[in-house]
Amino acid sequence: MREGTRAVLAAATTVVVAAVLGPIWGGHTGSATDDRPEGRGRAIASPSSPLYTSEQPPADQKSVPDPHLPAPVVSMDIAHASDQGAHAVNITVDDGPDPVWTPRVLKVLRDNGVKAVFCMIGRNAARYPDVLRQVVADGHRLCDHSVRHDTAMDRKPASYQYGEVVDAERMIERASGGVKPLYYRAPGGAFTPYSRQIAASLGMRPLGWNIDTEDYRRPGVRTILSTVERELRNGPTILFHDGGGDRSQTVAALAALLPRLKEQGYVFGFPVR
Numbered sequence: 460m461r462e463g464t465r466a467v468l469a470a471a472t473t474v475v476v477a478a479v480l481g482p483i484w485g486g487h488t489g490s491a492t493d494d495r496p497e498g499r500g501r502a503i504a505s506p507s508s509p510l511y512t513s514e515q516p517p518a519d520q521k522s523v524p525d526p527h528l529p530a531p532v533v534s535m536d537i538a539h540a541s542d543q544g545a546h547a548v549n550i551t552v553d554d555g556p557d558p559v560w561t562p563r564v565l566k567v568l569r570d571n572g573v574k575a576v577f578c579m580i581g582r583n584a585a586r587y588p589d590v591l592r593q594v595v596a597d598g599h600r601l602c603d604h605s606v607r608h609d610t611a612m613d614r615k616p617a618s619y620q621y622g623e624v625v626d627a628e629r630m631i632e633r634a635s636g637g638v639k640p641l642y643y644r645a646p647g648g649a650f651t652p653y654s655r656q657i658a659a660s661l662g663m664r665p666l667g668w669n670i671d672t673e674d675y676r677r678p679g680v681r682t683i684l685s686t687v688e689r690e691l692r693n694g695p696t697i698l699f700h701d702g703g704g705d706r707s708q709t710v711a712a713l714a715a716l717l718p719r720l721k722e723q724g725y726v727f728g729f730p731v732r
Contacts, residue, residue, distance in 0.1 A: 517659075524656055531659030533732055537650060537667040538642070541695040543728030548720055549695050550575035550713075550727065551668060553604060553644065554675075554702030556583055556590035561701045563710045565597055571717040573727045576666070578602035578644045581627030583702060588634035595638050600729055602642035603627045603663055610647030612654070620654045628661055641732060642666040664732050669694025674709045683712040684719075696730055 520534040541547035550568070552575050555561045561577075568575055577594050579601060584591050595601065605612065605623040612623050624643060631640050643658035644666040645651075655665045670690040672683045687697060699709050720727075 528656050529660035533664045535655040535659035537665045538730045539667050539694050540731045541728040543726050547726045547728040549730050552699045552701045553578040554700050556587045557702045560706040561590050564701045567713045576600045576602050578604040580604050580608050581606035581630035584631045584634040591634045601640040603640040605646050608646040613649035613651045624657050668696045668698040670697045675700045680711045
């Protein structure tokens with residue numbers, strides 16, 4: 460048997476066995492910047508995903524992929540920068556879609572000619588597909604924000620993390636009519652090296668933030684605006700919410716903020732991919 464044929468058959472056998480046995484790597488904790496969890500074991504994510512066979516990660520990637528997991532097809536580093544350069548802002552909106560507040564956020568964005576990234580919870584996407592499709596129709600990008608918004612998922616087994624990432628991606632794609640999310644944001648920032656690589660293997664860049672407006676606490680419109688003004692030097696990606704309760708303060712803050720940023724010479728972009 461030729462060496463190349465033997466290698467192909469070996470890889471195929473590995474995938475089939477993994478499909479039958481499922482993930483066997485236990486849970487671990489880790490930060491968003493970890494390259495390896497302690498006690499690294501073996502895990503296979505999806506039988507249809509390519510195994511990581513190259514020693515060369517995507518260009519400029521600092522994280523070291525686990526060779527036993529599917530290959531990242533976009534960087535598995537957490538993105539913060541804007542694709543429009545240094546004097547740009549990325550608007551990101553979490554926890555929807557919501558039948559009341561998402562349309563109101565969309566109107567403010569539309570009125571100001573701004574595109575955003577909507578980080579959607581899988582269950583909400585399945586529940587409100589019409590709202591999701593309006594987000595897509597308006598030209599915004601989608602982001603996988605897990606199935607259940609479990610902020611402790613970084614302390615759960617790999618098989619659980621896998622389901623939260625992959626199932627949400629499928630739910631969002633199905634509800635949208637075939638549009639894939641381009642990013643993955645862990646709920647509460649609960650990234651692990653494992654979940655980041657799984658997301659990146661599906662073409663979803665892990666997405667962080669630079670400014671947490673804490674609008675979900677409903678601190679008042681003036682406080683939300685002052686938080687952005689104070690922290691804008693930290694980087695371009697701003698976190699808002701359209702799900703999880705009354706978001707009237709978010710809508711009002713965006714309506715005031717977007718024109719103000721334009722007056723200050725900022726442009727609006729998307730997070731780098």
